[in-house]
Amino acid sequence: MTNETTISTGFDVDAIRQQFPILRQPVHGDRPLIYLDSAATSQKPQVVIDSLVDYYTTKNANVHRSAHYLSAAATNVYEDARKTVAAFIGAESPECIVFTKGTTEAINLVANTWGQANIGKGDAIIVTGMEHHANIVPWQMLCERVGAELRLLPVENDGTLALSFWDPLVEDGKVKLLAITHVSNTLGTINPVAALAARARKRGIVTVVDGAQAVAHVDVNMDLLGCDFYAFGAHKVYGPTGIGVLYGRRELLESMPPWQGGGAMISSVTWEKTTYNDVPIRFEAGTPHIEGAAGFAAALRWFVDLDHKALRRHEQEILRHMVDVISQIDGVRFIGTAPVRTAVVSFVVDGIHASDLGTLLDQHGIAVRTGHHCTMPLLERFGVPSTVRASVACHTTHEEVEAFGVALQHAVRMLR
């Protein structure tokens, strides 16, 4: 059955796996690594690793500054990466792409610039009940600073958004911003971002989307989504850690004051007055993560080259298979059963702490995430302190899922 499934997708997982050197490395001495934690961070294909070495071997210099050959080479790498990202998400222009440290910094950037300038006392911000702390805390902090109100768009029992709450939440006209995750990192729910962004725009509400979990698993196109801001990190989509993106609609970015001050973000500095550079450089104070941008671009070029139709089918089949093997456990409860899901499967087992399962699975060489996944309010809503979360990636095989199922049975037997 396993073979049939693999063949039916037309997706050559073995060829993909060959490109991830870390997957060949055993853990705990002699156990093959089964990496089911890509939602925390993805592993990197050889081309991405090579791009980092190549950057330092042949191009390293600071960007946007010097007249010399290498500086031009480094600047090209960096600005080409911006173009690659813009093309990847269908942004209208590379100038709409601001490089940040990651998703979290991108969201904080919006909160501290657009938010600070446009949200005031008596205004309101909607966050959904399934947000990562990175898309809750910056808004809480903003609300505290300016005296605005944080409103919650709740989550249904199956892990979908309770959309019937939308109208009552916005009808008093106070809501200025909607913060929403594209794909839930805990539940796997794919949210109807395009529909909500359209509803929001009708009321002049700006939509900020956390795309961290989405970029590796669903098509992300700014034109189709119609959101105002979109944030994601390179490391969730097979790129390096430490670099991410804030996409913003151009007129919004241009209206925004700078956040961090420093080099590159200025056009002139005198003791009397500093004038700021154009977008997006205005928001990139200091020497940026240049080799990260090189790796980011390499990752996206590699990723878009995959057969995405086959990849999506493969990942959906892997997820279904995971649900099957987990369902074999007595007393299992899935957290997140929305009809449209991707990326992760979260579950708890009656009477067993998630961290115990994680510890024993690790002994089998299986990497899963256990804990609250930085979504404590969401888990509180489901009445559990933590879950086990298994993620899917392009390199996940049905054999790995079978081995995961066997290890899970074994772990549960030991713990009961």
Next chain:
Amino acid sequence: MTTKDVLNELESDFAMLPTWEDRYQYIIDLGKALPALPEDDRKDENLVRGCQSRVWLVPSIVDGKIRLRADSDAIIVRGLVALVLKVYDNRTPEDILSSPVSEFDRLGLLQHLSPNRANGLASMVSNIARVAEIARAAEVHRTTSVPASDGSISTGSTTATTTTTTTTTTPAPSTSSDAQYPLPTRDAIIDALKTVYDPEIPIDIYDLGLIYEVRVSTDGTVHILMTLTTPNCPSAQQLPSEVEQAARSVPGVIDVTVEITFDPPWDKTMMSESALFQIGLF
């Protein structure tokens, strides 16, 4: 048994467990066998910081030994907690301080623990060591400030002076301010004192009015100022040590000093209403 004896036993136990399954099963079984802490003790004040899963630790000092109760919501961690209790529970402060967490290395256990787990274990042991240090500081103070009649430090001794000036209070050990166990309340001490009776009057010494002052310091030291019904009271020898024992039995009490005064001298007006009622004077 000392901490070293237990560690030696555990070391040979672990040596007979060749696979990770065996070792983990051993720890899991220990975890299953550990008695659960009552819900009242599973409160945030008793949480050990630095643990990925929740760990509650309730230390106390009884007869100069550290007593430990602990629990966790994850079974493997409970097993590790049980291991820690096997080693450190009911040991003297000196013994505990002679076996730091690095002693667990010889069980070949930590290599199987994630850094988070290892850190949690280390925080728990460092909390225990802190209590041991406080207890040792209190012991040292007691032996230096009051020569115990029998020369023993583990049974404790009673400060008995006949002045009204306060005796030198126990200097707070430097580590005491962030001690992890709950401080005893004054009411809890008084409840304990109400279990002590004057040998000649069937009324507890608190209601009898023999206790002039109960002071609880933030380092868990309790100071009790009391009197006796008469300076020549035949029970003068035993009552203060009964008072000390009673106060010491309250969880969280690190040290007790009992000071005797006869100024003002006790008289019947110092009895509580219920005491007066009991002896028919109300």
